[in-house]
Amino acid sequence: MSELRRDPILGRWVIISSDRAGRPLDFRPARETWTGGGFCPFCAGNEYTTPSELLAYRPDGSPPDSPGWDLRVVPNKFPALRREGEPEQSGEILYQTMSGIGAHEVIIEAPGHDQTLASLPADSVERVLKAYASRLLDLKKDPRLEYVIVFKNHGPSAGATLEHTHSQLIALPIVPTRVLAEMEGALSHRQSTGECIFCDIIHRELRHGARIVADNEHFTVLCPFASPYAFETWILPKKHTPRFESSAEHFPALAAILSDLLRRINAVLGxxxxxxxxxxxxxxxxxxxxxxxxxxxxxxxxxxxxxxWGSSFFINPTPPEEAASFLREAGQEG
Ligand SMILES: [Zn+2]
Ligand SMILES: [Zn+2]
Ligand SMILES: [Zn+2]
Known part of the structure; x- marks a missing residue:
């Protein structure tokens, strides 16, 4: 069982995972390429090697945990957090802990091993977004869970341990401090101006143009003004919407602009x-x-x-205006 521990100085929480028990040899310098070949538990035909599916899109009506799917969601075999148990919190003031209740799921985005999210057709990308929303809504029924973070690690240096195209979600019994900080920033802007800070940013960027990468009827893609990372890019819905899962009617437009962005990034950055x-x-x-x-x-x-690491202060070697200009002018590679 994992445990959540609160940093007594900074207030941020850490998952201390005993299930994933990392031994010294597990931390040998990471190989930056896939070991390649070998058995893939996410490929069609290998469903028996994953935990039972939580959700699947099966156009042929095939039975669970068999081939015939377009997308599957399964529990992570080596979860950082688990569903079982009660959210017990220690009463200690200095060292606060909480039991490691949560969920850790894998969204297997397509059955074929050679596909990537950037190469998938638009309707497959839309299916991935639908799966995120569907799992969010299902996990929301569990009153013990406070937040679901949906993320994708693509490639070994981004932290992916399997090559087969997938994303993940981790449901948490607390709201992460990063999200709380964004919410506090947005709240203070609302209190002083009456406006949403994200809507204000979208309007300003669209007027200005220099940091816009792409734009369609419902979404804007931009390189943020003070992004810590080179080529950091955000996709924002144009209509003010607090929750991702409330944007489902615009998932076709989101799928289109996400594919577009991934292909631009592939073209510009190889x-x-x-x-x-x-x-x-x-x-x-x-x-x-x-x-x-x-x-x-x-x-x-x-x-x-x-x-x-020591300062939470970043040096971004590519001005966001230049990154946006490269991405805007790029061709597209799947
Ligand atoms: Zn595979
Ligand atoms: Zn954010
Ligand atoms: Zn807004």
Whole structure:
């Protein structure tokens, strides 16, 4: 069982995972390429090697945990957090802990091993977004869970341990401090101006143009003004919406612009490893109208080194205006 521990100085929480018990040899310098070949538990035909599926899209009506699917969601075989148990919190003031209740799931985005999210057709990408929303809504029924973070690690240097295209979600019994900080920033802007800070940013960027990468009827893609990472890019819904799962009617437009962005990044940066994360309002918080969901993406280009680690202060070697200009003018590679 994992345990959540609160940093007594900074207030942030850490998952101390005993299930994944890392021994010294597990931390040998990471190989930056796939070991390749070998058996893939996510390939069609190998369903018996994963935990039983939680959700699958099966156009042929085939039975669970068999081939015939377009997308599957399964529990992570080596979960950081588990569903079982009660959310017990220690009463200690200095060292607060909480039992490691949560969920850790894998969204297997397509049955074929050679596909990537950037190469999938638009309707398959839309299916991936639908699966995220569907799992969010299902996990929301569990009152013990406060937040679901949906993310993708693409490539070994982005932290993916399997090559087969997939994303993940981790449901948490607390709201992560990063999201709380965004919500506090948005709330203070709302209180001083009456406006949503994300809506204000979208309007300003669209007027200005220099940091816009792409744009369609429902979404804007931009390189944020003060992004810590080179080529960091955000996708924001144009209509003010606090929750990702409330944007379902616009998932076709989101799928189109996400594919577009991934292909631009592939073309400009030579198919880099990348991470993306969806920031959405907490599951059970009602007062969230000042928040505006978005997707944040970083290609794995600069490494976090001593200065960044020690100061939470970043050096971005590519001005966001230049990154946006490269991405805007790029061709597209699947
Ligand atoms: Zn595979
Ligand atoms: Zn807004
Ligand atoms: Zn965010």
């Amino acid at each position: 198919k880099p490893d990348y991470n993306f994360v969806i920031h959405t309002a907490p599951l059970h918080e009602n007062n969230v109208d000042h928040y505006h969901w978005h997707l944040e993406l970083i290609p794995k280009l600069n490494r976090v080194a001593g200065f960044e």
